[in-house]
Amino acid sequence: MKARSVLLGAFLATFAAGAAGAQAPVAPPSDKDCVGRKGDVRLIVQVGALRSNAGEVAITVYPADPERFLAPHGKLLRQRVKASAPMTQGCFNLPVADAYAVEVYHDANASRELDRNTLGMPTEGYGFSNDAPTRYARPSYDAARFMVKPGDNTIRIKIRYPR
Template structure:
């Protein structure tokens, strides 16, 4: 499939080099505000702690498969929307209800890549579903997995900046 399809590239390859490392909100204005291949199931993600209204917020969706989490070509879909300072909302069409995981980053320069310094540490804000901790490295899939029991389910991810 193409990069906009369910198997688009994720932040996995970028996130893998990091080394460190749901609450209700108002419904989005219209279903057309959702990204991804159209379906009957929508997930509403609020990304909090966005430092600036520059660049893009990338939300990478992973299926319930620990082997695919943060793996190259492991993502189901990557949704990108313009960043809004403070809070950015993203709506993603899902293939169905079920168990998923999210990895999010603030692509501040809009280059569609996750920027790292010479040591491989993040230069841009990032976060994971369940606000999984990243103190001792990247989280395992078990820490980020969550259930989407119905369309319109809402969750929050708070970004961490270096």
């Protein structure tokens, strides 16, 4: 019985230590934190793996139209949020429950552009919904597309930094 108590005490101490070092949950956004006309569909985008608090995170939502994905003037909504490492979140009121795609980047120097090198490769962190792969080119709309339902919807995107 004493051995069980010691094991239980060790487990609880380990759990408490892990919980103390864990990141606090991100508070849900208030209505004033959300962009777009208030309605029945809300999207919360949590952007993780930020390396610093420098600059801002640009979060862009694209509608259910593959032709508009990553196209100039193709966005539905955009929000720029002060970077807060390791996770920053944005909030969007969407017009309808439908398919959407999201692009994010860590605009560390707050230039309001995704900085690129002379070859056109990003020099700042970026990411897409579904963590869509970008090995040799931008992802397709289908790779980044996800569905939202009425009510609150939350997605998580991990920032990828160039090497």
